[in-house]
Amino acid sequence: MDTLKAILIDFGIPESAIREDTLLYGHLQLDSVETVRLALELKRRVGIDLKLGTRNDITLGEICHQIAAMLPAQSS
Numbered sequence: 001m002d003t004l005k006a007i008l009i010d011f012g013i014p015e016s017a018i019r020e021d022t023l024l025y026g027h028l029q030l031d032s033v034e035t036v037r038l039a040l041e042l043k044r045r046v047g048i049d050l051k052l053g054t055r056n057d058i059t060l061g062e063i064c065h066q067i068a069a070m071l072p073a074q075s076s
Contacts (some may be wrong), residue, residue: 001064007041008060020061024052042067 005018011039013028018030024030031036050063 002062003045003065004042004060004067007038007045010041011037018060020059020064022060023057024060024063025057047072 001020005015008028009015009045011030011034017028017040022028024035024038035052039050041057044068048067050066052058052063
């Protein structure tokens with residue numbers, strides 16, 4: 001969550017708005033360009049290629065769980 005929080009703060013989102021139950025689109029109002037930037041920044045910092053589509057809203061906690069689930073698979 002710390003890496004995700006740092007990226008979102010770099011995007012200009014106030015730290016107080018960043019919680020595990022915060023929705024990417026519903027609460028943060030990220031557009032498609034910002035979502036792509038977020039995915040690219042996560043890949044650069046964590047090494048995870050995460051697809052963040054715009055069809056379904058997702059919480060920041062769910063993004064963290066997806067990242068955690070992918071990390072062990074990559075280290076085997």
